[in-house]
Amino acid sequence: MRDRKGWTVAAWAAVAACFVLAAAVVGPATVSARPANQIPVESVSVADDPQRPTGEAWDTAPPVEVPLTSAPSGLPNASDTSVETVRVQSVRTDERFFLRLSWADDTADRNASGPREFADAAAVQVPVNTSARPPISMGSTRNPVNVWYWHAGGESEELLAGGPGTTTAFESASVETSTAYDDGRWTVVLSRNVSTAAANRTTLAVDRDVDVAFAVWNGANAERSGRKAVSEWHHFALGPGPRGPPYESILWTIAGLAIVGTTLVTIQAVRRN
Amino acid sequence: MSGRETDAGTETGASTPTPDDGVDLAEGVDHQVAMVMDLNKCIGCQTCTVACKSLWTEGGGRDYMYWNNVETRPGEGYPRDWENSGGGWKSGEHSERRPGEIPAQEDYGDAWEFNHGEVMYDGSDQPLRPQSDPEWGPNWDEDRGDGEYPNSYYFYLPRICNHCTHPSCVEACPRKAIYKREEDGIVLIDQERCRGYRYCVEGCPYKKVYYNATKKTSEKCIFCYPRIEGEGPDGETFAPACAEDCPPQLRLVGFLDDEQGPIHKLVNEYEVALPLHPEYRTQPNVYYIPPFAPPQHSEDGETVDVERIPRNYLEKLFGERVHDALDTIERERDKVDRGGSSELLDLLTDTNPARKYRLEVFDDD
Numbered sequence: 155m156r157d158r159k160g161w162t163v164a165a166w167a168a169v170a171a172c173f174v175l176a177a178a179v180v181g182p183a184t185v186s187a188r189p190a191n192q193i194p195v196e197s198v199s200v201a202d203d204p205q206r207p208t209g210e211a212w213d214t215a216p217p218v219e220v221p222l223t224s225a226p227s228g229l230p231n232a233s234d235t236s237v238e239t240v241r242v243q244s245v246r247t248d249e250r251f252f253l254r255l256s257w258a259d260d261t262a263d264r265n266a267s268g269p270r271e272f273a274d275a276a277a278v279q280v281p282v283n284t285s286a287r288p289p290i291s292m293g294s295t296r297n298p299v300n301v302w303y304w305h306a307g308g309e310s311e312e313l314l315a316g317g318p319g320t321t322t323a324f325e326s327a328s329v330e331t332s333t334a335y336d337d338g339r340w341t342v343v344l345s346r347n348v349s350t351a352a353a354n355r356t357t358l359a360v361d362r363d364v365d366v367a368f369a370v371w372n373g374a375n376a377e378r379s380g381r382k383a384v385s386e387w388h389h390f391a392l393g394p395g396p397r398g399p400p401y402e403s404i405l406w407t408i409a410g411l412a413i414v415g416t417t418l419v420t421i422q423a424v425r426r427n
Numbered sequence: 428m429s430g431r432e433t434d435a436g437t438e439t440g441a442s443t444p445t446p447d448d449g450v451d452l453a454e455g456v457d458h459q460v461a462m463v464m465d466l467n468k469c470i471g472c473q474t475c476t477v478a479c480k481s482l483w484t485e486g487g488g489r490d491y492m493y494w495n496n497v498e499t500r501p502g503e504g505y506p507r508d509w510e511n512s513g514g515g516w517k518s519g520e521h522s523e524r525r526p527g528e529i530p531a532q533e534d535y536g537d538a539w540e541f542n543h544g545e546v547m548y549d550g551s552d553q554p555l556r557p558q559s560d561p562e563w564g565p566n567w568d569e570d571r572g573d574g575e576y577p578n579s580y581y582f583y584l585p586r587i588c589n590h591c592t593h594p595s596c597v598e599a600c601p602r603k604a605i606y607k608r609e610e611d612g613i614v615l616i617d618q619e620r621c622r623g624y625r626y627c628v629e630g631c632p633y634k635k636v637y638y639n640a641t642k643k644t645s646e647k648c649i650f651c652y653p654r655i656e657g658e659g660p661d662g663e664t665f666a667p668a669c670a671e672d673c674p675p676q677l678r679l680v681g682f683l684d685d686e687q688g689p690i691h692k693l694v695n696e697y698e699v700a701l702p703l704h705p706e707y708r709t710q711p712n713v714y715y716i717p718p719f720a721p722p723q724h725s726e727d728g729e730t731v732d733v734e735r736i737p738r739n740y741l742e743k744l745f746g747e748r749v750h751d752a753l754d755t756i757e758r759e760r761d762k763v764d765r766g767g768s769s770e771l772l773d774l775l776t777d778t779n780p781a782r783k784y785r786l787e788v789f790d791d792d
Contacts, residue, residue: 229601230527266640269529269531269625269638269640270529271640319601319602321602379601379602379622380601
């Protein structure tokens with residue numbers, strides 16, 4: 155009799171433990187897809203052709219809709235920008251890191267071929283030192299940023315910046331871009347080697363989340379320079395799991411314990427009857 | 428450099444003109460190049476334009492640019508209607524800029540292609556003409572002017588970058604790619620820093636910065652700095668090509684703070700050389716002797732005591748100081764007519780190149 159009672163308690167305890175665990179692990183996933191401002195980085199194979207804007211690699215990478223607002227700037231008409239959101243995806247192979255940006259733009263402005271014409275453009279900024287978050291507007295002299303700059307007029311650039319108006323091109327760009335414009339949407343893939351040993355160049359071979367921010371220029375709206383639509387800081391999920399902020403796990407554990415407690419009290423009450 | 432000039436360069440640099448207390452230079456600038464153009468001598472031959480173009484703006488995305496242009500006044504100018512394109516400063520405090528626009532390509536005019544091949548080599552009897560069908564271009568309204576026969580009038584206005592003391596183009600650049608160089612105040616664009624944003628193009632009220640769509644950078648008059656630095660053959664110093672090549676030699680070139688030179692005397696002592704559109708508040712360093720045309724005629728061809736070029740038109744271009752300037756010149760001319768002598772008229776009629784181009788006075792600094 156005593157044995158049987160002991161087994162029952164043990165079984166209930168095991169069920170309870172499983173419940174708590176399940177709640178802590180599954181709970182966050184059922185409520186929000188991912189933590190705020192996170193850009194997941196999926197591993198893909200080279201055969202999936204991630205450099206191609208329509209490569210298979212991008213079929214499975216989860217897209218993040220990143221909201222954009224006019225960058226604060228003293229330039230004329232700085233608050234007049236037109237692109238409100240950019241869709242961001244990221245994948246990596248063993249060697250290279252890929253980013254696909256896609257946004258709506260009614261006109262493909264490919265060339266600044268007249269005095270009033272400006273090319274469409276997009277940029278990605280990451281801190282040189284990925285352990286400290288720099289000021290959002292092009293970093294600072296103490297905490298500079300790398301900028302991967304694509305414009306519809308031609309080759310992409312890799313720039314170093316330490317504050318607004320300071321971008322300086324690296325002697326040789328290591329960022330490769332490929333582009334598609336289809337049905338009123340630009341799709342641009344930017345890629346770079348995951349690791350780099352070059353001075354002032356951000357390495358992505360790290361075991362921590364890496365800050366990243368985005369900017370888009372609509373050439374037809376005379377957007378250039380600091381007149382641009384920008385995001386707030388996001389981060390590439392390159393760090394160890396769990397991905398979410400720690401308090402989420404704690405809250406779900408407490409919730410699980412509460413459910414178990416309530417269940418046990420209920421069972422005891424039933425037995426007494 | 429004298430102590431007085433040092434004061435002008437550092438302490439009073441950002442203030443209003445102080446003609447009685449040294450020469451007002453931009454802050455941080457040692458000396459200031461300057462040019463005086465006597466509009467009474469301009470014959471509209473465009474030799475300056477061609478001299479500049481063949482030196483600096485042939486091909487490479489520069490065909491449409493005229494760093495030096497000569498426009499007919501009254502007229503639309505180059506680029507068309509540039510006086511209504513904004514730019515410059517809102518006040519003499521130089522703290523807030525006036526919004527400006529980038530001129531459209533049509534307002535500059537395109538570099539036309541001509542049917543030279545057909546006419547010269549293929550035996551075509553067509554007239555020589557542009558292959559396109561242009562509707563505007565530089566000097567489209569040449570010699571049209573204003574007024575009615577027999578009292579119609581026009582004059583020519585040669586224009587280069589004014590290398591201003593308070594350049595709003597410099598202030599407009601978010602990258603500090605355009606700057607006023609320390610040794611002589613020439614305004615230059617660092618082609619390595621420039622990314623072709625064109626805030627300087629819209630910021631210049633005289634529209635004297637041009638976008639090069641081939642190079643994707645902006646470019647402008649450099650006051651022929653390699654010539655004035657003695658980079659020419661045999662290390663000789665030359666004035667800018669627009670000045671040296673001018674058939675009637677209407678330009679004086681030197682430094683505003685060279686107090687022994689004719690420019691200082693004409694600008695600061697006699698006050699007969701005036702900047703174009705002083706109300707833009709950029710304080711140009713190119714100055715003009717305003718035109719004094721012959722008086723009007725009656726229908727019978729008799730001279731009447733009415734000025735041919737209306738003063739209010741000149742006032743629009745050169746500000747209200749134009750009245751005093753013209754009065755001073757008239758007074759001095761009368762003096763000479765009566766057999767007297769006039770230093771001012773001597774300065775205006777000097778033909779000695781050594782006195783007209785004083786570019787080596789500060790070489791020993």
